[in-house]
Amino acid sequence: MGVYKLDEIAAIIVEGGNIVCIDCATDEEMNALTAEGIIEKSVLENDDTIYFCDRCKKRILA
Numbered sequence: 001m002g003v004y005k006l007d008e009i010a011a012i013i014v015e016g017g018n019i020v021c022i023d024c025a026t027d028e029e030m031n032a033l034t035a036e037g038i039i040e041k042s043v044l045e046n047d048d049t050i051y052f053c054d055r056c057k058k059r060i061l062a
């Protein structure tokens with residue numbers, strides 16, 4: 001899907017493949033974001049994979 005609501009984005013994948021939660025993402029990173037770099041909250045709810053932020057190390061929750 002090409003359209004995302006900001007409040008449906010749980011985390012983003014930044015350069016280098018790091019996963020960054022929305023709280024840790026910089027404005028610059030949000031501006032450079034592509035559809036492939038988005039981890040939606042619905043993915044966290046349906047997937048049995050657990051994601052952690054590479055910056056604050058907190059678990060990323062939906």
Ligand SMILES: [Zn+2]
Pocket residue numbers: 020021022023024053054055056057058
């Ligand atoms: Zn974080």
